[in-house]
Amino acid sequence: SQTIHQWPATLVQPVGSPLSLECTVEGTSNPNLYWYRQAAGRGLQLLFYSVGIGQISSEVPQNLSASRPQDRQFILSSKKLLLSDSGFYLCAWSPGTGGTYEQYFGPGTRLTVT
Amino acid sequence: GQSLEQPSEVTAVEGAIVQINCTYQTSGFYGLSWYQQHDGGAPTFLSYNALDGLEETGRFSSFLSRSDSYGYLLLQELQMKDSASYFCAVSPGGAGNTGKLIFGQGTTLQVKP
Numbered sequence: 604s605q606t607i608h609q610w611p612a613t614l615v616q617p618v619g620s621p622l623s624l625e626c627t628v629e630g631t632s633n634p635n636l637y638w639y640r641q642a643a644g645r646g647l648q649l650l651f652y653s654v655g656i657g658q659i660s661s662e663v664p665q666n667l668s669a670s671r672p673q674d675r676q677f678i679l680s681s682k683k684l685l686l687s688d689s690g691f692y693l694c695a696w697s698p699g700t701g702g703t704y705e706q707y708f709g710p711g712t713r714l715t716v717t
Numbered sequence: 718g719q720s721l722e723q724p725s726e727v728t729a730v731e732g733a734i735v736q737i738n739c740t741y742q743t744s745g746f747y748g749l750s751w752y753q754q755h756d757g758g759a760p761t762f763l764s765y766n767a768l769d770g771l772e773e774t775g776r777f778s779s780f781l782s783r784s785d786s787y788g789y790l791l792l793q794e795l796q797m798k799d800s801a802s803y804f805c806a807v808s809p810g811g812a813g814n815t816g817k818l819i820f821g822q823g824t825t826l827q828v829k830p
Contacts (some may be wrong), residue, residue: 635815635816637816637817639820644825645822645823646804646820646821646822646823647760647804647820648820649817649818649819649820652815652817654815660815693759693760697816698816704747704748704750704765704806704808704816704818705750705762705765706762706816706818707762708759708760708761709759710758710759711758711759
């Protein structure tokens with residue numbers, strides 16, 4: 604069976620500090636991968652998605668970046684965090700074969716920028 | 718642009734039926750999905766409609782009208798554990814095999830005893 608891992612679960616970082624969130628998927632090959640951010644009481648904002656190693660599509664211009672160094676690894680980064688970067692960050696995957704729009708979400712990282 | 722509209726809050730009593738509506742505007746459309754998210758948790762998939770009509774999965778049903786750019790999620794025999802946020806999501810044109818989704822802002826369902 605497939606599982607998706609995210610860490611850390613919670614993170615408190617000062618403004619201006621760097622960020623690195625990691626997401627890994629097990630039990631599947633060549634998944635599509637996604638990073639979302641969710642503000643309190645709001646919907647999910649798609650930040651980045653990837654259909655393969657090194658292939659990153661950015662949905663929202665911001666001070667965040669994403670990388671996919673391995674097939675089942677997706678990393679969200681920032682060089683300098685802003686207060687507005689606070690939120691609940693969710694990683695998700697879907698089968699890379701297409702024809703399905705079911706996404707499977709990781710447990711999320713709750714980031715507070717102080 | 719792309720947008721989805723759904724009510725922000727719905728309240729119902731245990732055992733009742735509730736309908737959560739979703740209207741969308743997208744440039745191209747493959748289908749409409751529904752996700753459930755309990756407070757503090759991750760969203761989980763409930764249903765997907767690509768064609769017009771009703772899809773039933775246990776107590777939950779989902780409906781789509783492509784001509785009206787409209788869908789709804791129907792929850793029957795409500796239970797306290799159904800208290801959660803419900804999101805509609807569209808697969809926009811050009812999504813291809815990316816599986817990309819655009820989510821609505823969510824509807825918070827409160828089930829009362």
